[in-house]
Amino acid sequence: MKTKQTVVTLECDILEQFKQLVQQEKHGFFTKNNKATFLEELNGALSLNNTMSIRELASAISTIEDLQIRPLEASKPINFREFLENKHYRTFDDIQSDLSLPEKKMSIMIPESDLQLSGLLVKLHQTLLNYYELSRAHAAGQIPISEVKYSEEQLQATQSFFDLETTSMAEKLPDSSTIINDLKRKGVTLNGRVISSDEHQAIEAFTRDRLDASHSRANRLFHFGGQFLEAILLQEFSHSMQLASRPDFILERGMVKGHIDWVRNPVNQVISGNINLKIFTCTSADPVNKDVPQTFFSIGSDGSSLITLDMKDIEKVIPRASDEVNRKTEGNIVPICEINGRIDIVFNQSLGIHYLKVREFSTKIYTPDLISTKAFVLKPVEEHAVETSPPMKPGIAALLSRMGKFSSPKTGKRDDAIDLPDCSTRESLKI
Numbered sequence: 001m002k003t004k005q006t007v008v009t010l011e012c013d014i015l016e017q018f019k020q021l022v023q024q025e026k027h028g029f030f031t032k033n034n035k036a037t038f039l040e041e042l043n044g045a046l047s048l049n050n051t052m053s054i055r056e057l058a059s060a061i062s063t064i065e066d067l068q069i070r071p072l073e074a075s076k077p078i079n080f081r082e083f084l085e086n087k088h089y090r091t092f093d094d095i096q097s098d099l100s101l102p103e104k105k106m107s108i109m110i111p112e113s114d115l116q117l118s119g120l121l122v123k124l125h126q127t128l129l130n131y132y133e134l135s136r137a138h139a140a141g142q143i144p145i146s147e148v149k150y151s152e153e154q155l156q157a158t159q160s161f162f163d164l165e166t167t168s169m170a171e172k173l174p175d176s177s178t179i180i181n182d183l184k185r186k187g188v189t190l191n192g193r194v195i196s197s198d199e200h201q202a203i204e205a206f207t208r209d210r211l212d213a214s215h216s217r218a219n220r221l222f223h224f225g226g227q228f229l230e231a232i233l234l235q236e237f238s239h240s241m242q243l244a245s246r247p248d249f250i251l252e253r254g255m256v257k258g259h260i261d262w263v264r265n266p267v268n269q270v271i272s273g274n275i276n277l278k279i280f281t282c283t284s285a286d287p288v289n290k291d292v293p294q295t296f297f298s299i300g301s302d303g304s305s306l307i308t309l310d311m312k313d314i315e316k317v318i319p320r321a322s323d324e325v326n327r328k329t330e331g332n333i334v335p336i337c338e339i340n341g342r343i344d345i346v347f348n349q350s351l352g353i354h355y356l357k358v359r360e361f362s363t364k365i366y367t368p369d370l371i372s373t374k375a376f377v378l379k380p381v382e383e384h385a386v387e388t389s390p391p392m393k394p395g396i397a398a399l400l401s402r403m404g405k406f407s408s409p410k411t412g413k414r415d416d417a418i419d420l421p422d423c424s425t426r427e428s429l430k431i
Helices: 008-023 035-046 054-065 081-084 115-139 152-157 157-166 180-184 199-208 217-224 227-240 312-327 396-405
Strands: 068-072 109-111 146-149 188-190 242-243 248-251 258-265 270-279 282-285 294-301 305-310 337-348 353-365 370-372
Touching: 008 054, 008 227, 035 054, 054 081, 054 115, 054 152, 054 180, 068 370, 109 227, 146 370, 152 248, 152 353, 152 370, 157 227, 157 305, 157 353, 217 353, 227 248, 227 258, 227 337, 227 353, 242 248, 258 312, 294 312, 305 312
Parallel strands: 068 109, 188 258
Antiparallel strands: 146 353, 242 370, 248 282, 258 270, 270 337, 282 294, 294 305, 337 353
């Protein structure tokens, strides 16, 4: 499978082709720095690529807004952010970002009369801003591409959930693991409260029974209430998720951030574990050709494309995902998929024991390139995929035309925004 090119990378290609065209011009527009030099420096400062984090996207947007421009009517230079605001375009301040970013100011002046360059930068800025917002929304669990909530019949028919019930009826797990390590890494909480690994009495106070009593609620929570639950739910990811383009490929989860919060229902006193799992990377294997190495995937810079990772990409993505898993960062990358479940500790009257049972299970998918076999209606990936276009024709007009095309979703301009002069024809650009 080939690496999918995101819209962000396409923008980078347009900048590069624009620079190459400018280099062919006999006369530049700048006195000290010609357009080719400016574009080369800008390209380096933005560092647009397929695997940008949300913070890196924000930094690229901030870099553009900090560019200096001297409008014709102005007596002194202003930054590009003010230029955008004067023309009623949205800026970083309008989306209330809480990220603190290092300054990346470029001191090159951009003449407003240069319609080609001004139009290019405005469209680039708005495109990055749109996909930054989409990435932030997906990282926060909002507006997923698709969402599947299991019905009662699906819960009963799912093998992984049946395995949970039967396994949790045993005295303990085969490897004798408990929630101790989960408490240490703060992956398990009681009513939202972090407890230390030696606070066994806190578990007993929460469940209102004894930890050393066989098959008690405290005993079940202690032996089965941590990573074992996460592993069971992640099995369902592998069993139900497919690549839209290659449903025959075997899909396995990669880097995962998990949290379980055990709560007590004040009405019926039922103890439940609310589980949230964010899957940041996954792998696939060819079921026919066993010699083909595994393919690694993550969400691309546009916040929704599932892209394949080469070794250089993996060296960037894995540490970034590790920081999310270890809670060093929060919301810096978009998960491929998010799993939410509710596990109840229930009582078997005939056996006289407590065990665990899945009561609710749902998945949020943040890419059209991944589908669930449990969805009632499967939408073709073509409905969501980024529109592909024929090869670009030479010329700046074609570049700017494509730039506008890839700036969707078209929510980047205010209703009262002032349009820049038409840059879509060769005559208007005076080439």
